[in-house]
Amino acid sequence: MRIDSPGLTTDIELLRLQGSVVTEHDDHLVVRTDANPTFWWGNFVLVQDAPRPETVAHWVARFEAEFPHAEHRAVAFGAEGGDAGGWSERGWEVETDVDLVSDAVPAPAPAAEGIAVRALELDDDWEQSAHxxxxxxxxxxRAGRLVFERRRVTAQRAxxxxxxxxxxxxxxxxxxxxxxxxVRLGDLARYQEVVTLESHRRRGLAGALVRAAGEWAFQDGAVRRLVIVAEDGGPAIGLYRRAGFSEVSRHVGVSRPPAG
Known part of the structure; x- marks a missing residue:
């Protein structure tokens, strides 16, 4: 099954590297992460086509057949365009993500005075990352979320x-x-999990981290392109564009949280 979105293709590669099982069918993939069952976008169905109102019931049933014990619901679509209105009408959250790429080291972006940028190495660094x-x-x-984040940190450290x-x-x-x-993935390097605490936003920290990570990625001569994904309309897109990234595609994901 062909997916042209660099964001989705690198998502799948990353999940495989972290132990997820990806089962391919003619028109969709089933992604399963048994080590972290509450990871919505590690346990989902990826459809090759764009969303269409007349296929909502079909893909809901497909997800539920594959994940009968899941409390969440999550379906992604690999093709641009379409109409996700049938999902939102049923109370599902619809999110459009933008794939951005750069063939060069991101523009310099010094962090605020007193802030040190470095790799996570110590056990305490990773525990803080989960928090x-x-x-x-x-x-x-919060307790349940920390269980999820610590599981994800374990995969990241690996x-x-x-x-x-x-x-x-x-x-x-x-x-x-x-x-x-x-993460270096052959000729691509994919950014992951950009998060800044609210108390420290608008101080240049994300830009400094994007720069540091890009510099590290290009130390491998095989890497030719950086890939980052941002929510459509979110504040991060402007930052990434200023750093030298350009939009190449978009994709839609729909999800529904556990009842209650």
Whole structure:
């Protein structure tokens, strides 16, 4: 099955590297991450076509047949365009993501004074990364979210240990306040998990991390292009464009959280 979106194709490669099982069918893929069953976008159906109202019931049924015990629902679409209105009408969240690429090291973006940018190495660095990932979760759901984030950190550390990846953090003293990852995938390098704590936004931290990760990725002579994905209409797209990234495609994902 062919998917042209560099964001989705690198998503699938990354999931495989982290132990997910990808089963290919004629018109869709089923992605399963048994080690992290609450990871929505590690347990989903990827459809080759664009969303269409008349296929909503079909793909809902397909997801539920593949994941009978899942509390969430998640379906992604590989082709641009289409009409996701049938999903939103049923109460599903519809998100459009933008794939951006750059063939050069991102533009310089110094972090604010007093902020140190370095790779995550220590156990405490990674534990703080899990907490940064869970920082926006309501208190009632925080414990469960930390379980999810710690599982994801375990997979990320395995990628780093393999030599394929590096996670970078911005530290205010000893406190991790922003982080991201980047993974080398042949001639592409894909950014992962760009998060900045609300208390430290608009201080140049994301730009500094994007630059540091891009520099590291291009140390491998095989890497020719950087890939990053941002939510359509979100504040990050402007930052990435200023860093030298250009839009190449878009794709839609639809999801529904657990009931209650």
């Amino acid at each position: 940064v990932g869970a920082h926006d979760t309501a208190p009632a759901g 990628l780093v240990d393999s030599g394929r990846a590096r996670w970078f953090g911005a530290f205010d003293g000893d406190r991790l306040v922003a982080r991201l990852g980047i």
